Amino acid sequence: MYVYGKNVAKQLLSNNSKIKKVYLSNNLKDDQINDALLKKKINVTYLNKNDMDKLEKGNHQGVILEIPDFEYYDEKYMFNNLPSNPFIIILDHLEDPHNFGAIIRTAEAAGVDYIIIPKNRCVPVNGTVMKTSVGALDNVKIVEVTNLINIIKKLKQHGVWIVGTDMDNSVLYDSIDYNLPIAIVIGNEGFGMSNLVKQNCDFIANIPMYGKVNSLNASVAAGIMIYEVVRKRKQGV
Numbered sequence: 001m002y003v004y005g006k007n008v009a010k011q012l013l014s015n016n017s018k019i020k021k022v023y024l025s026n027n028l029k030d031d032q033i034n035d036a037l038l039k040k041k042i043n044v045t046y047l048n049k050n051d052m053d054k055l056e057k058g059n060h061q062g063v064i065l066e067i068p069d070f071e072y073y074d075e076k077y078m079f080n081n082l083p084s085n086p087f088i089i090i091l092d093h094l095e096d097p098h099n100f101g102a103i104i105r106t107a108e109a110a111g112v113d114y115i116i117i118p119k120n121r122c123v124p125v126n127g128t129v130m131k132t133s134v135g136a137l138d139n140v141k142i143v144e145v146t147n148l149i150n151i152i153k154k155l156k157q158h159g160v161w162i163v164g165t166d167m168d169n170s171v172l173y174d175s176i177d178y179n180l181p182i183a184i185v186i187g188n189e190g191f192g193m194s195n196l197v198k199q200n201c202d203f204i205a206n207i208p209m210y211g212k213v214n215s216l217n218a219s220v221a222a223g224i225m226i227y228e229v230v231r232k233r234k235q236g237v
Contacts, residue, residue, distance in 0.1 A: 001069050003127040004060035011135040018068055025052050026192055058128055070125035072144035078114055088183040090116045092191030092193050101132025102219035108136035110226045116143045152200045155183055164193050164201035169182045173205040178232040186222045
C-alpha cells in the first residue's frame with residue numbers, strides 16, 4: 001500500500017520498516033529524509049508534482065512510500081493475550097480514515113490494549129490512517145474480525161463488559177464503573193451503532209451536549225470515553 005507525508009516517512013525510515021519503493025517530488029527539500037534514504041541505500045524514483053498527485057491524491061508533501069499491507073492481529077491472538085483488566089475499543093463500521101487515525105493516536109496515548117474493527121464495511125488501515133495516527137500504529141494492536149456480534153459475545157465470556165455509545169435509552173458516560181474489564185463501542189459516523197451491536201451491550205452511555213449540534217465527531221466522542229476510563233481507573237472509582 002502507499003503511505004505518504006514527511007512525518008510518516010521519517011517514522012518508517014527510523015524504525016527499520018520494510019519499504020518497497022520511494023517516490024519523491026523533484027523539488028523536495030528535506031535533508032533528514034534524503035540522508036536517511038542514502039544511509040539505508042533505498043532507491044528513489046523522482047517525479048514531478050502532477051505524477052505525484054496521480055499516484056496519491058492525499059496531501060503527500062512530496063513523499064510517497066510503498067510498503068507491505070498492514071498486518072492485523074487475529075482474535076485468537078487477542079484472547080490468548082488478554083491482560084487481567086483489559087481496555088478495548090470496538091469500532092462499529094467506522095468509515096472516515098481521519099477519525100480512525102485520530103482514535104488510534106488517542107488509544108495509544110491512553111494505553112488501550114486492542115482496537116477491534118470488522119473486516120467488511122469499515123475503513124482499513126491505509127495511507128490516510130497512517131498519516132493521521134503519526135506513528136501510533138506501532139504501539140497499538142488492531143484486531144480485524146469477521147463478525148462483531150460474535151466477538152462481543154466471546155469478550156463477554158471472558159468477563160469483559162461492553163459499553164456502547166448512544167443518546168437514546170442511556171446513562172451518563174461518567175456514571176459507569178470502568179474499573180472492570182471494559183470494551184467501548186464507537187459507532188458509525190452517520191448511523192451510530194448497529195441495532196444488533198446495541199442490543200448486545202451491557203451499558204449504553206451518553207455524553208451530554210449543551211449546544212445546538214446534537215452529535216459529536218466519532219474521534220472526539222472516543223477521546224472523551226477513553227479518557228473517562230483512564231480517569232476512573234487512576235482514581236479507582
